Amino acid sequence: MTFLVGENGSGKSTLVEAVAEAYGLNPEGGSPNASFSTRATESGLAADLRIVRGVGGRRWAFFLRAETMHGLYTYLESVGTFGLHERSHGEGFLEVLRTRFDSPGFYVLDEPESALSFSSCLALMGVLHDLAAAGSQVLCATHSPLLTALPGATILELSETGYEKAAWDELALVDHWRRYLGDPTAYLRHVLG
Numbered sequence: 001m002t003f004l005v006g007e008n009g010s011g012k013s014t015l016v017e018a019v020a021e022a023y024g025l026n027p028e029g030g031s032p033n034a035s036f037s038t039r040a041t042e043s044g045l046a047a048d049l050r051i052v053r054g055v056g057g058r059r060w061a062f063f064l065r066a067e068t069m070h071g072l073y074t075y076l077e078s079v080g081t082f083g084l085h086e087r088s089h090g091e092g093f094l095e096v097l098r099t100r101f102d103s104p105g106f107y108v109l110d111e112p113e114s115a116l117s118f119s120s121c122l123a124l125m126g127v128l129h130d131l132a133a134a135g136s137q138v139l140c141a142t143h144s145p146l147l148t149a150l151p152g153a154t155i156l157e158l159s160e161t162g163y164e165k166a167a168w169d170e171l172a173l174v175d176h177w178r179r180y181l182g183d184p185t186a187y188l189r190h191v192l193g
Contacts, residue, residue: 001132003148004141005166005173006158012141013065013110015158018045019139020063020108029065031100060105064096066114090115097127104134113144121146145174 004012021027027042093115101107107128113121121144128138128150142148148155149168157166168174180187 001128001138001150001153002140003153003155004139004158005143005148005155005171010158010160012158014043014045016108016110016139016141017065018043018049019051021046022049022051023061023106023108025061025063025108029063031060031062060103061107062100062105063108064112065110066112090117090120094120094123097124101127101131104131104136107131107136107138109138109140111141111143113142113147118146125150143173145171145177148174
């Protein structure tokens with residue numbers, strides 16, 4: 001279980017997209033069988049990556065990408081998964097988790113918390129924990145202090161100077177959330193004038 005954290009523009013999404021694409025996953029999301037495209041925006045980094053699968057490595061993989069879920073829902077409905085567009089954004093995410101994250105493999109997630117409530121993020125943590133316990137590998141780009149608290153996870157903090165392995169309680173995002181929740185006005189006075 002590896003989490004990538006950092007500010008917007010630090011390269012988290014570019015990196016997870018490239019890893020997913022280099023692994024053979026659709027850069028807009030889905031399993032290796034997903035074949036849809038709405039608009040190609042890939043960076044080209046995937047061509048420079050070499051993915052190494054160990055002996056006995058799982059072949060099942062899935063890329064869950066928050067920003068392209070509408071297109072993924074449309075594709076999944078066209079091949080027989082019904083009712084995703086009729087659900088709320090978060091309920092659709094949870095259905096994808098329930099039906100596609102159910103066996104060991106390689107899972108790539110890009111900001112999955114964007115559609116999820118606090119309790120749904122906890123449910124996602126349970127899914128990720130179970131996948132890791134079953135031998136899956138998970139790579140997740142996130143802004144969520146909740147998700148990154150998953151015990152046993154490796155956290156890499158990306159910045160303009162590269163990346164560093166970090167402990168959860170040392171993350172800038174954890175520090176900012178703690179301080180904000182302790183005193184919202186300390187932050188809001190700079191935003192609201």
